[in-house]
Amino acid sequence: MTQPSYEAATGAAYDRLAQRYSDFAAHHHTTHPLHRALIPAFADMADPARPLADLGCGPGHVSADLHTRGLRVLGLDVSARLLAHARRTHPGPVFVRASMRCLPLAPGALGGILAHYALIHTPPDQVAGTFTEWARVLAPGGPVLVSFQAQEPGTGTEPFDHDVAPAHRHSPEHLLGAAGDAGLSEAARLVVDGSQDRRRGWAQMHLLLQRPV
Numbered sequence: 001m002t003q004p005s006y007e008a009a010t011g012a013a014y015d016r017l018a019q020r021y022s023d024f025a026a027h028h029h030t031t032h033p034l035h036r037a038l039i040p041a042f043a044d045m046a047d048p049a050r051p052l053a054d055l056g057c058g059p060g061h062v063s064a065d066l067h068t069r070g071l072r073v074l075g076l077d078v079s080a081r082l083l084a085h086a087r088r089t090h091p092g093p094v095f096v097r098a099s100m101r102c103l104p105l106a107p108g109a110l111g112g113i114l115a116h117y118a119l120i121h122t123p124p125d126q127v128a129g130t131f132t133e134w135a136r137v138l139a140p141g142g143p144v145l146v147s148f149q150a151q152e153p154g155t156g157t158e159p160f161d162h163d164v165a166p167a168h169r170h171s172p173e174h175l176l177g178a179a180g181d182a183g184l185s186e187a188a189r190l191v192v193d194g195s196q197d198r199r200r201g202w203a204q205m206h207l208l209l210q211r212p213v
């Protein structure tokens, strides 16, 4: 797999902390119902005849959640150790080492795309190209669910001190502008209030996009 350097660095950083991150992420998913509240709607909107992709799937718990809903799921990530953990822990989905920026998939192959706190590691100048790649592999009408630490509306994008790898927060307009340029439009959003984030007090956004039919 040929990778830009930011992806190689991100994968290596998650490799170093794979066990610790896997323990944290599975616990977070189980104990934070608001952060998974849009997943059932996303799964229901996806074309069941095509697989879904969980991009930046990490230890695979969200892929497994989608798989239990009767969907075919591909979990893709750049961290070999997180993928090894995912394969050991969750037998249902297929886990593959791949970049979300350059997907090994045919046009229109996917029924839906989910990226749960994974686009945050993409440098801001690469976000538009990443959405364009997602739109390429998504079937018409397919949903995209992207979750991220949100900036105040109208404030653009800012780096933050993520515990594992360089990351950015985005304002909703910032991501929606890039998504819109790729032909993806907003279908719904869920904002988890900053009061729910005991560590930093940041709002978290779950943005549901859709490729037009």
Ligand SMILES: C[S@@+](CC[C@H](N)C(=O)[O-])C[C@H]1O[C@@H](n2cnc3c(N)ncnc32)[C@H](O)[C@@H]1O
Residues within 6 Å of the ligand: 007, 010, 011, 014, 025, 055, 056, 057, 058, 059, 060, 062, 076, 077, 078, 079, 082, 098, 099, 100, 101, 115, 116, 117, 118, 119, 121, 122
């Ligand atoms: C914060 S973790 C989230 C993992 C999982 N989605 C979750 O919710 O726990 C970010 C994940 O995205 C992966 N990632 C970051 N940039 C990526 C890229 N360009 N292509 C594929 N995976 C990427 C990382 O390796 C890591 O597993």
